[in-house]
Amino acid sequence: MDDARTETVHRELLTALAGRPLVTVDRYGTTLRTCYTGPAPIEALRPALSIGCYSTWEPAMPGMVVAAEDRTQVRSVAERQGWLRRVRHDAARHLVKLDRPPVLATWCTGVQLRELAGPGGTVAAIDAGVRDMIEARHLFDDLLRAAGVPAVARIRCVPADRLPGLAELRRSVGTERVVVQAGGPSGGRGTVIVSGDEDMGRAVRLLGPYRVAAFVEGWPCAVTVLGVPNDAGGLDVYVDRPSHGTTRVTEPNTACDGHDWSRPWPAPAAALLIECAERVALWAWRRYGVAGLFTLDALLTPSERVYLSGIKWRHHDSPEVAGVSQQLIGVPPFVLGHLAVMLGARVTWLADPQEFNHISLLRATQRGGPFSVRVRLTHEGPMRLVAGQGPGVYHLDHADRLRWKRPGAHPSDAHVDQGEFLLADLPGPDIVCHPGADVATIEGVTEGAVEPFHGPGRASPFTRRVATAVGELFQPCDP
Incomplete structure (x- = not known):
């Protein structure tokens, strides 16, 4: 990113904030770190206060930090789902210390x-x-139709206020396996893939209304979209290069999920996904007057067809790394534009949207890019970190043990194709980690020599080796 654009972004951000301190509220205390560390950092985006679940580290440290795990000394599935209510009083005390009302x-x-x-x-x-309303899963197909999304990108589905028997569900969508989703916001109250009566027992425990869809075999994918109001009263839509994702990889010594922007896409599928993203953004602007950042989820089938599967009107599941894809082509992370839009400020540093989206399509067909793999604890009992030097750049030695290299906070700090990687979000030695807890994020930028995943639910040898080495940093402890 050239100095002139960096200066423009910095100036417009300060204008939008108007002297108000920036405060982040996110599970990850360093959620914006790829904006204020690494290449062409925007220091004004370093929060005055970070309110989150996990602790932060140098060089990604915000001005002040309120982290739930510093109070509870615990990482667990329950903690990452209910952390905000545990820190609200501490957060309020820190907010009072700020000299102006915050953003x-x-x-x-x-x-x-x-x-x-x-x-x-x-x-x-x-x-x-x-x-x-936008994320309601039982309304998703209606949203796609209203947005003019082509039928070839829509999965056959039906809404239901109550769940009939399995035979009727199969007839309604035309497949033996069906997907039942509770009708709440995407990612909220559950999805069950129903293959038989045992699965139906779990499906009926979901809360309706429901979305019942045909099961589609494919690779979960996602694309980040930014809508920016323009001077003509319309919306400029910027669509990033789509990623390949994976969920619930469970192999011996490895439990992880993540996103990979380095794997090439078939051009027709990427073009269709970008077109669909543009249509959805324009529909949301017309219908609700909303702009900013959102994520469109999809499935890429073995026959290279793409089907839309959900929408999240919020950032990508890997917000710290998603913006690196934009940085690699000299554009500030989309989150900067999103923040400006949320504050009603102008965004002048983005290029022509059609030109940008054409570049995204070209890049989607090429190999190389950032990746993010969230590692979760696979041990059966509570564990504590007893080795390593905290977050930073590591490599594996000849015995596949982790070796510290240097401090780091941005995926590009690690030379991945030379055997390095960034380990982010490691807990401190005083934190008790329970089964299923997030214990690290493996990050980096590869030219294609390293692959984090070999399939929708299959980790690559690289990921398995690193995840196993991360697990060896922990030892059992009393809860």
């Missing part, structure tokens, strides 16, 4: 967040009611 950068408004922002404070996020 809270988060992904959705809500009563708790408005209370945290306080009088005069701003929650820079989409309205919760609008987001719930």
Whole structure:
């Protein structure tokens, strides 16, 4: 990114903030670190205060930090789902120390967040009611039709207020295996793939209304989209290079999920996905007047067809790394534009949207890019970190043991194709980690020599080796 564009971004961000301190509210305390560390850093995006679940580290440290695990000394599935209510009092005490009402950068408004922002404070996020309507899974096919998404990209599905028997579900979507989703926001209350009566027992425990869809065999994918209002009263839509994702990889000594922007796409599928993303963004602008950042989920089949599977009107599941894809072509991370849009400010540093999206399509067909793999604890009992030197750049020695190289906070800090990688979000030695807890994120930028995944639910040898080595940093402890 050239100096002139960096200066423009920095100036426009300061104008949008208008002297107000920036505060992030996210599970990861360093959620914006790829914006203020690494190449062409935007220092104004380093938060004055970070409110999160996990601790931070140098050189990604915000001004002040409130982390739930510093209070509870625990990492677990329950903690990562309910961390905000555990820190609200500590967060309020830190917010009082700020000299002006804050701007809270988060992904959705809500009563708790408005209370945290306080009088005069701003929650820079989409309205919760609008987001719930857009993300409602039982309305997803209606949304796609209203947006003009081509039928070839839509999965056959039906909405249901109640679940009939399995035979009727199969007839309604035309497949032996069906997917039943609770009708709440995407990622909210559960998805069950039904192959037989045992699965139906789990499906009926979901809360309706439901989306019942044909099962499609494919690689989970996602694409990040930024809508920016223009001077003509319309919307400019920027679509990033799509990623390949994976969920619930469970192999011996390896439990992980993540996203990979380095694997090439077939051009027709990528072009269709980008077109669909543009249509959805324009529909949301016309229907609700909303712009900013969102993620469109999809499935890429073995026959290279693409089907849309969901929408999240918020950032990608790997927000720290998603922006690196934009940085690699000299563009600031989309989250900067999103924050400006949420604050009602202009964005002048983005190029022509059609030109940008054409570049995204070209890059999608090429090998190389960033990746992010979230590693979870596979041990049966509580564990504590007893080795390593915390987050930073590591490599594996000849015995596949982790060896510290140097400090780091940006995926490009590691020379992945030379055997290095960034380990982010490692817990401190005083944190008790329970089964299923997030214990590290493997990050990097590869030219294609390293692959994090070999399939939708299959980790690559590289990922298995690193995840196993991460697990060996932990030893059993008393809870």
